[in-house]
Amino acid sequence: xxxxxxxxxxxxxxxxxxxFWLIVLYLWIFLGSFTIYRRLILAETGxxxxxxxxxxxxxxxxxxxxxxxxxxxxxxxxEDRPLIFPVIYKSILFGVFVxxxxxxxxxxxxxxxxxxxxxxxxxxxxxxxxxLGARVLMLVAAFVxxxxxxxxxxxxGRGRLAEMFFAQRKGEY
Numbered sequence: 001x002x003x004x005x006x007x008x009x010x011x012x013x014x015x016x017x018x019x020f021w022l023i024v025l026y027l028w029i030f031l032g033s034f035t036i037y038r039r040l041i042l043a044e045t046g047x048x049x050x051x052x053x054x055x056x057x058x059x060x061x062x063x064x065x066x067x068x069x070x071x072x073x074x075x076x077x078x079e080d081r082p083l084i085f086p087v088i089y090k091s092i093l094f095g096v097f098v099x100x101x102x103x104x105x106x107x108x109x110x111x112x113x114x115x116x117x118x119x120x121x122x123x124x125x126x127x128x129x130x131x132l133g134a135r136v137l138m139l140v141a142a143f144v145x146x147x148x149x150x151x152x153x154x155x156x157g158r159g160r161l162a163e164m165f166f167a168q169r170k171g172e173y
């Protein structure tokens with residue numbers, strides 16, 4: 001019986017790791033496309049922009065925030081309602097989580113560099129409210145299809161959505 005429990009934990013861990021890396025991949029592609037877009041726009045003004053690795057780091061951090069929020073159970077609200085409700089709720093909720101995490105990150109960064117709370121707040125102010133708002137809006141927009149697929153998968157059952165997308169089909173057209 002304990003062996004079955006260990007297999008179950010092992011399977012759950014493997015499933016969680018797969019989900020984590022799929023989230024990272026999705027976010028990296030999404031954020032990377034905006035990084036390339038920013039680079040192309042800035043190139044028109046003669047400004048160089050070479051921060052390509054930032055999108056991978058941001059994807060890893062945001063995926064961690066999503067897993068932390070899932071672990072706390074905040075995202076389970078509205079799962080008994082039509083799918084549009086949990087999708088929009090989760091998209092906005094995790095957009096706010098990412099914003100709050102970014103604020104905390106800048107405050108901690110200020111403390112680490114010996115600038116204290118004021119230094120961290122200056123770092124946030126340097127980014128600007130327009131860019132912060134644009135980042136949150138962009139992430140919420142990215143989260144809508146992400147959570148929509150997740151909710152459809154949840155309703156269809158474990159593995160069914162992945163099977164529909166990636167398994168060989170036998171003339172079902």
